[in-house]
Amino acid sequence: MTTEVTDIGVGTIRTGLLGGGFMARVHTAAARAAGADLVGVATSTAAGGAAAARDLGYRRAGSDAAALLADGDIDVVHVCTPNTTHAGLARAALLAGVHVVCEKPLATSVDDARALVVLAQERGLVGAVPFVYRYHPMIREARARVAQGEIGAVLTVDAAYLQDWMLLPSDDDWRADGDAGGPSRAFADIGSHLFDLIEFVSGQRVTRVSARTRRVYDRRGDDRVVRNEDIAAVMFDLASGAVGTALISQMAAGRKNALTLELHGARRSVRFEQERPEELWIGDRISSQLLLRDPATASADAARIQRVPAGHPMGYQDAFDAFVIDAYAAIRGGAPEGLPTFADGLRAAVLTDAVLASAAADSWIEVPA
Structure with missing residues (x-):
């Protein structure tokens, strides 16, 4: 089955989050700075998801990444889970027609990383990795x-x-x-x-x-x-x-x-x-x-x-904010210079x-x- 990709244009980006640790906080702050609608978060436990939703400002929470991706009301998901889960979650998101911002490493093997590049291209979806020091x-x-x-x-x-x-x-x-x-x-x-x-x-x-x-x-x-x-x-x-x-x-x-x-x-x-x-x-x-x-x-x-x-000093969170702003611009059809x-x-x-x-x-x- 082929999943349709929504034409977002200039509309608000609806954001989902997988994970609830430190990087989830950084990603969320950047998504908020980019004007995102914080829709839902999923972590490995229901209690963790509820805490993340409450602390980070998402409307709903759960412990099932597949359910979050299948609900059809998010445009992009930020993957902030342990390293060896990145490739599988990013692949599931792409197959669901959802754009992906995935923490590095994108995958812990070259073959898995290459397969994600190909899949994102085939689906016409944006896949971004936060090499934010750029x-x-x-x-x-x-x-x-x-x-x-x-x-x-x-x-x-x-x-x-x-x-x-x-x-x-x-x-x-x-x-x-x-x-x-x-x-x-x-x-x-x-x-x-x-x-x-x-x-x-x-x-x-x-x-x-x-x-x-x-x-x-x-x-x-x-x-x-x-x-x-x-x-x-x-x-x-x-x-x-x-x-x-x-x-x-x-x-x-x-x-x-x-x-x-x-x-x-x-x-x-x-x-x-x-x-x-x-x-x-x-x-x-x-x-x-x-x-x-x-x-x-x-x-x-x-x-x-x-x-x-x-x-007026700019630092790490400012760099992360700029990265997510560019990633969301790409989701809307732009081509920001230097987006990883x-x-x-x-x-x-x-x-x-x-x-x-x-x-x-x-x-x-x-x-x-």
Whole structure:
């Protein structure tokens, strides 16, 4: 049976939610900022669904994702459930004729991610993945300057994404369990964000990787068996021949969400730090400058996603809001610049697979284009 896709046009987007944790709150705040009608939420238990509906402002709740998708009164569903459930829930939504915003990883295997890309295309539905760091205006500014040749040919990349929330053996989370989190944790969870930015800002694909991974503790918390990595160190090449290094760790004491990206060009360098999102460092041989966010002087793409004047700080939730606004614009038929789609979720799965394969083989691995 073929499910008809509703023509939304300029109408209000009717939103459903799967999951009730921290990311569900972030997604809901962004959907509300985009003017959505918060229709329904489903979690793994009826009590959890009722609590999420009450706390987040959805009109109804339940514990049955299939029922939420089958009711026919939602246009888009946000999937914010454990990693290994993403692919199945996204597929069910697409088959029901519902657009999907799916937390990363889109899928824990390349084959599942590729199947979702194909299905979304066949159904004419929008599938978006929140690689939201693309929506920091100074990332867009860096991307524009690289594309315009301002820094010259990219020579090297220095990147890192460091956190400390899994530093102690008592630190535990469902993501450490392979059955819920999947075969990769540090890279799939945060390294995927970092490599999405590397390719997005440089405008180039990573062509090969040489990776080392480390699992520091085999057991965490109340004797949970850990099946994925805490740390990944990756050397990589870009298509132009530029070389790069990236360190990803969820065990870097004192680092809360330290995503940094520095590109060194033949003329200048640019550096972005996610914990200082209002700034872009630009260095050259004679002098360096710290460029502050200002829509009046920004590139067109960076100015487009700035919602407040210079001097009024924008942060993570603002970036997430801008992503969801773009995703909903795509649902209405638009084509927003830089919207991360299921194709980008597939790319993250391909890179994750290459990193794990490289670490297992202790060798360089070519990354499929």
